[in-house]
Amino acid sequence: MNWLFRYANPHEFMRLSGAILPFMVIATALAFAVGLYLGFSVPPDYQQGTTVTLMFIHVPADVVAEMAYGVMAVCSLFSLVWRHPLSDTAARAAAPLGAIFTALGIVTGALWGKPMWGTYWAWDPRLTSFLLLLFLYFGYMALWNAIEDETRAARAAAILALVGVVNIPIIKFSVDWWNTLHQGESIVSGKIAPVYLAPLLIMMLAYVLLFFTLWMVRIRTAILERRATALMQRGAP
Amino acid sequence: MSPFATLLLRDVKLAARSGGSAALALSFFALVATLMPLGIGADLRLLARVAAGVLWVGAVLAALLSLDRLFQGDYEDGSLDLIALAPLPLELTALAKIAAHWFSTGLPLTLLSPLLALMFNLPPTPTLVLFFSLLIGTPAVSAIGAIGASLTLSLKRGGLILPLLILPLLAPAVIFGAGAVSATMDGLGGQGALELLAAFSAAAVLLSPFAAAASVRLNLGG
Amino acid sequence: MISSLTAENLACVRGDKRLFESLSFRVRAGQALAVEGANGAGKTSLLRLLAGFLSPVAGRVLVKTASRESDDAEERGRLVGWLGHLDGLKPQLTVLEQLSFFARLYGRHADPAALETVGLGRQADLPCRYLSAGQRRRLALARLLTSQRPLWLLDEPFAALDAAGQRLVAQLMLRHCGEGGIIIAATHDPLGLGNESLKL
Numbered sequence: 001m002n003w004l005f006r007y008a009n010p011h012e013f014m015r016l017s018g019a020i021l022p023f024m025v026i027a028t029a030l031a032f033a034v035g036l037y038l039g040f041s042v043p044p045d046y047q048q049g050t051t052v053t054l055m056f057i058h059v060p061a062d063v064v065a066e067m068a069y070g071v072m073a074v075c076s077l078f079s080l081v082w083r084h085p086l087s088d089t090a091a092r093a094a095a096p097l098g099a100i101f102t103a104l105g106i107v108t109g110a111l112w113g114k115p116m117w118g119t120y121w122a123w124d125p126r127l128t129s130f131l132l133l134l135f136l137y138f139g140y141m142a143l144w145n146a147i148e149d150e151t152r153a154a155r156a157a158a159i160l161a162l163v164g165v166v167n168i169p170i171i172k173f174s175v176d177w178w179n180t181l182h183q184g185e186s187i188v189s190g191k192i193a194p195v196y197l198a199p200l201l202i203m204m205l206a207y208v209l210l211f212f213t214l215w216m217v218r219i220r221t222a223i224l225e226r227r228a229t230a231l232m233q234r235g236a237p
Numbered sequence: 238m239s240p241f242a243t244l245l246l247r248d249v250k251l252a253a254r255s256g257g258s259a260a261l262a263l264s265f266f267a268l269v270a271t272l273m274p275l276g277i278g279a280d281l282r283l284l285a286r287v288a289a290g291v292l293w294v295g296a297v298l299a300a301l302l303s304l305d306r307l308f309q310g311d312y313e314d315g316s317l318d319l320i321a322l323a324p325l326p327l328e329l330t331a332l333a334k335i336a337a338h339w340f341s342t343g344l345p346l347t348l349l350s351p352l353l354a355l356m357f358n359l360p361p362t363p364t365l366v367l368f369f370s371l372l373i374g375t376p377a378v379s380a381i382g383a384i385g386a387s388l389t390l391s392l393k394r395g396g397l398i399l400p401l402l403i404l405p406l407l408a409p410a411v412i413f414g415a416g417a418v419s420a421t422m423d424g425l426g427g428q429g430a431l432e433l434l435a436a437f438s439a440a441a442v443l444l445s446p447f448a449a450a451a452s453v454r455l456n457l458g459g
Numbered sequence: 460m461i462s463s464l465t466a467e468n469l470a471c472v473r474g475d476k477r478l479f480e481s482l483s484f485r486v487r488a489g490q491a492l493a494v495e496g497a498n499g500a501g502k503t504s505l506l507r508l509l510a511g512f513l514s515p516v517a518g519r520v521l522v523k524t525a526s527r528e529s530d531d532a533e534e535r536g537r538l539v540g541w542l543g544h545l546d547g548l549k550p551q552l553t554v555l556e557q558l559s560f561f562a563r564l565y566g567r568h569a570d571p572a573a574l575e576t577v578g579l580g581r582q583a584d585l586p587c588r589y590l591s592a593g594q595r596r597r598l599a600l601a602r603l604l605t606s607q608r609p610l611w612l613l614d615e616p617f618a619a620l621d622a623a624g625q626r627l628v629a630q631l632m633l634r635h636c637g638e639g640g641i642i643i644a645a646t647h648d649p650l651g652l653g654n655e656s657l658k659l
Binding site: 080132133135136138139142143146147152155156159160162163164166167170171173174175177178181182 | 384388389391392394395398401402404405406408409412413416419420425430433437444448451452455456
């Protein structure tokens with residue numbers, strides 16, 4: 001665990017992240033290039049036609065949307081239990097990213113579902129769960145903004161994130177149950193054809209890399225902002 | 238009298254004496270039940286179908302009304318400091334407050350629900366299921382609400398973000414609670430849903446005090 | 460019950476401000492410590508730290524009782540009789556109801572004699588909303604007495620009291636120390652108990 005705490009020092013973090021950031025950006029761009037190329041050159045699905053390409057945008061967004069919350073929860077745990085100094089900043093930085101990916105997942109899911117359902121919103125259980133997840137993100141960000149004292153806000157938000165992460169499986173289960181009760185429709189059924197698998201996995205990798213790249217940038221920005229504020233407080237020119 | 242019972246009784250007494258948060262919640266509940274048909278129309282068959290959902294959401298929102306004061310009152314006048322120093326563990330303090338909130342809000346709402354169900358033309362058996370679903374589910378509302386209340390207790394306008402924080406977390410209660418009634422009306426039997434609801438409520442009541450106590454400690458240390 | 464309380468190298472931070480550091484002192488049974496300082500110097504923060512609400516950035520507080528020695532904040536809190544800035548009184552409850560509530564919460568019996576001691580004997584059934592500032596303070600004192608806690612942490616105990624009230628406070632404090640209790644009080648006025656004072 002000690003190596004983690006070494007990079008808790010903002011200076012160390014800036015140094016390390018500064019070094020790997022260029023590689024992250026290149027890797028992300030490459031992954032997107034390959035993934036999008038493969039995704040668009042894939043044969044149309046016999047059922048869904050060309051809208052199947054939306055799957056390559058939608059599914060990875062969903063994956064990252066949930067992963068981001070997990071990242072937030074882990075940072076929150078580090079913040080509360082081990083008082084790891086950077087983890088508050090890291091958790092807060094992850095939230096808007098998670099919200100954006102969640103919103104992206106919802107919108108692309110609606111676009112994807114329209115040809116099948118005839119409407120943009122048919123209360124598909126997955127999309128409904130993600131809508132609730134979006135609200136959880138909003139609540140988390142709202143709590144951070146509402147509490148003046150930064151330290152207190154950080155810890156309150158950490159508690160909320162952990163409460164949320166425990167509830168998310170329960171919420172998903174209940175929405176699935178609700179769906180079976182009212183016999184609604186579902187987007188993705190069954191297996192994915194092997195020819196779609198490669199582009200999908202590469203796009204997922206691309207999205208994950210994008211998240212971590214943006215996350216790193218946001219943490220760096222937050223650290224720099226804090227330094228700038230400290231300098232201004234001391235009256236530096 | 239045990240410290241736990243002392244705190245519970247005091248909170249219930251305070252709720253009763255301060256113009257009754259019960260009266261406010263009941264009025265709100267009844268108003269929602271009155272406004273909805275004004276918006277939907279007086280189609281009795283349609284109203285019977287939507288009754289469970291409307292009344293469940295109405296009850297949850299009504300219970301929310303008094304939640305932001307759950308800890309805030311004691312925090313603002315210094316009582317919370319004294320309560321925190323008492324021999325009673327803070328988790329039990331939270332549990333006592335959750336129980337008091339349920340007695341003064343959730344329980345009255347549950348008792349009013351059959352009357353409102355009547356206005357929605359809900360048949361007797363589903364009404365009974367609705368009653369039990371609210372009886373079992375409203376403790377979860379108080380419990381999870383307490384987490385939101387403790388997180389926002391230092392905020393002047395904490396009441397504004399409290400619903401945002403806890404309504405998503407209460408989705409399972411609404412789903413299972415209203416779902417039990419729907420299942421009954423469809424002839425499927427509401428027992429499965431009620432069992433799921435009971436499990437959810439039990440977990441909420443058992444675990445929320447820990448999160449609420451952590452939040453209270455956080456705020457007292459400010 | 461407490462033989463001594465020792466603060467070792469306490470440091471406290473509030474927001475971005477360093478309130479105090481390397482603060483050390485010891486108070487023994489029967490002693491009183493006055494904490495003096497300007498507003499915002501950290502008197503209340505120190506008291507809250509001693510009560511266990513705040514965690515120090517550095518240092519610790521050791522409490523020695525007959526059976527053990529501990530620096531645990533929560534344990535320490537169980538020994539504290541707290542008199543803060545705020546009264547902790549509900550307007551809708553009567554004086555006696557208020558006292559009974561706290562007495563039972565602290566595992567004690569509500570003793571109407573405590574009300575007599577502080578001069579509120581005839582106001583037992585009066586709702587707290589009708590009490591004057593001085594009477595509210597007296598009720599807080601009655602509550603303090605009823606809690607029977609050895610470590611008294613008092614934040615401006617003489618505030619809002621007239622001369623008679625202040626004499627009462629001094630009298631109660633003297634009695635508490637006489638019985639072996641410890642008092643740490645934030646105050647502008649000297650305690651007149653002949654003990655130490657701490658400047659923040």
